[in-house]
Amino acid sequence: MKLFKYVILFSLLLIPILGFSQKWKLSRSEYMYGIGIVNYFGDIGGASNVGASGFADFDIAYSRPVLAIGYRYKLYERFSVKANLSYANIHGSDVKSINESRNYSFTTNMLELNGHIEFHITKEKQMATYNKMSMRGKLHKFNTGINLYIFMGIGGVMSKPKALDSFDGSSRFVDNKNLALAFPVGLGLKYPLSAATNIGLELGGRFTTTDFIDGFTPENSDSKDIYYFTVINVSTKIKRIKRKKYRF
Secondary structure, eight states: HHHHHHHHHHHHHHHHHHHHHHHGGGEEEEEEEEEEEEESSSSSSSSTTTOOOOOOOOGGGGGGEEEEEEEEEEESSSEEEEEEEEEEEEEOOOOSSTTGOOOEEEEEEEEEEEEEEEEEEOOOOOOOOEOSSSOOEEEEEEOOEEEEEEEEEEEEEEEEEEEEEEEEEEETTOOSSHHHHHHEEEEEEEEESSSSSSEEEEEEEEEOOOOOTTOOTTTTTTOOOOEEEEEEEEEEEEEEOOOOOOOO
């Protein structure tokens, strides 16, 4: 009988723990919207010296805006899938680059639609609130923390470049190769503002199958255009509504 009592007691203690650990299933879905900047690495612009590569080509003066909306669905506690639709304006110029005498520049309007799979390195904590018994009766929050995740995916990008400066009118300008694949890879952070709302930051590179986002490819080029998104977003959870059963 004592063993039976201990089993019952242990079960009663375990129920709330299990219930809290499964709380994420009540709000698997969320939608989000964000704003940020895009930076491009391609064949126009870049560093001012030979041999510089990668982020040596980065110039914040050519950062341009990104607008994004998305939908996330949590498959498991640490795995999610997400769909994103983004609009970006990309700009590049030979000014202060090794090809400054060429005087090429461009601007591109771009739409990107992609799907991600996310792995959450840290578990997303469900914010809880309580009223503290005090003179002011303030609402206090606990169980908050930063959620860190990595993501990768595949998508499509549609771009429409426009030639500027000496590039305008050049026979080397190509504006009819507008569709390509993009492979997003990056990391993100989320922090709860309330039980239903999070603020986040995503840093992600897009590795593409095209060398014509800027409308230009040099002779014997063996590299594709790359661009990076830095986006601040706000997400809102969609709670699952349990249907009531009616008996007649």
